[in-house]
Amino acid sequence: MSSGLVDLRSDTVTRPSPGMRQAMAEAEVGDDVFHEDPSVNRLEDMVAALYGKDAALYVASGTMANQIAIRAQTHHGDEIIMERTSHPFNSEAGALAALAGVQVNLIDGAHGIMDAEQIRAVVRTPNVHHAPTALICLENTHNRGGGSVWPLENIRAIREVARSAGVPMHLDGARLMNACVATGLTPKDYAQYFDSCTLCLSKGLGAPVGSLIIGAKEFIAKAHRFRKQFGGGMRQAGILAAAGIYALEHNVERLAEDHLNAKRLARGIAEIEGLAVDVNRVETNIVYFDVRQAGLSVPILLERLKAEGVLMLGTGPNSIRAVTHLDVSKDGIERAVKVLREVVH
Numbered sequence: 001m002s003s004g005l006v007d008l009r010s011d012t013v014t015r016p017s018p019g020m021r022q023a024m025a026e027a028e029v030g031d032d033v034f035h036e037d038p039s040v041n042r043l044e045d046m047v048a049a050l051y052g053k054d055a056a057l058y059v060a061s062g063t064m065a066n067q068i069a070i071r072a073q074t075h076h077g078d079e080i081i082m083e084r085t086s087h088p089f090n091s092e093a094g095a096l097a098a099l100a101g102v103q104v105n106l107i108d109g110a111h112g113i114m115d116a117e118q119i120r121a122v123v124r125t126p127n128v129h130h131a132p133t134a135l136i137c138l139e140n141t142h143n144r145g146g147g148s149v150w151p152l153e154n155i156r157a158i159r160e161v162a163r164s165a166g167v168p169m170h171l172d173g174a175r176l177m178n179a180c181v182a183t184g185l186t187p188k189d190y191a192q193y194f195d196s197c198t199l200c201l202s203k204g205l206g207a208p209v210g211s212l213i214i215g216a217k218e219f220i221a222k223a224h225r226f227r228k229q230f231g232g233g234m235r236q237a238g239i240l241a242a243a244g245i246y247a248l249e250h251n252v253e254r255l256a257e258d259h260l261n262a263k264r265l266a267r268g269i270a271e272i273e274g275l276a277v278d279v280n281r282v283e284t285n286i287v288y289f290d291v292r293q294a295g296l297s298v299p300i301l302l303e304r305l306k307a308e309g310v311l312m313l314g315t316g317p318n319s320i321r322a323v324t325h326l327d328v329s330k331d332g333i334e335r336a337v338k339v340l341r342e343v344v345h
Ligand SMILES: *Cc1c(COP(=O)(O)O)cnc(C)c1O
Pocket: 061, 062, 063, 064, 066, 087, 088, 139, 141, 142, 143, 172, 174, 175, 200, 202, 203, 211
């Protein structure tokens, strides 16, 4: 970045590139509430095809994508199953309770990953005392799990449990492209096991705004109505959708660089006395490390980093998160490691 700042707080801090801004400026637009925005329609068709589903719906944010998808597949008073550290439960401002009106059965995963037996144990059987299980939600990659990638076997086995119980499955795929680039699998390989999926364009893909909900035709029609109800109907949104199309055409394969930079960062951190990181757990673009042995509190460490132009995020009393993205180069990572070493010692 021109300011020389190395901003590793999140992969949402990226700025649209000149090429992306040009695509936005030149976007064909229409009124998307009337389905007449050619750029939005094109983006939705692109992402539906990418995921191997009937249709997709462009929405303002990843939170809106998750919440509309959950709202459209549940009734008030239903129960949904998700992992304890998952994004919709922890980071969506109480929307599960406020908007969908569901209760959540939380599972303790390993770095966000659950197995089929854990799900089988909590799926409700018909009983007047129970809130019926209406949806099983997974997150891939898993944000608080450290950008962990779901093994396909676990997803497949959970799908079997879901199928026999007649319960649909939702994928929070905010960073699904990171999982695909890390494994070589396609979005379809993952999406085939889910009734509803999401994708965020404003994370490592570098668009300023926007997410998609992806699924079968009838589900998307229902989601469309809830998007309007949630206040998410947009008009000449093609200006924004054009950035998303550009992101999908230019910024997917390069996620491999972010993954490499995250590994570089983790290896650098591992060599600093007082900091602890599990380098082998860094599978994509997220690095969590522990500062317990550094003799510094998280806020003080973050403040010292900031004074040297390096930004990271505190995620617990001893834990800091750093996320790599397209506005941080290899040089930026080397600088972050150097500054970390200086401020810890
Ligand atoms: C960022 C993120 C979202 C969506 O967040 P918004 O800020 O609403 O776009 C959803 N799920 C996961 C796993 C995320 O990391």
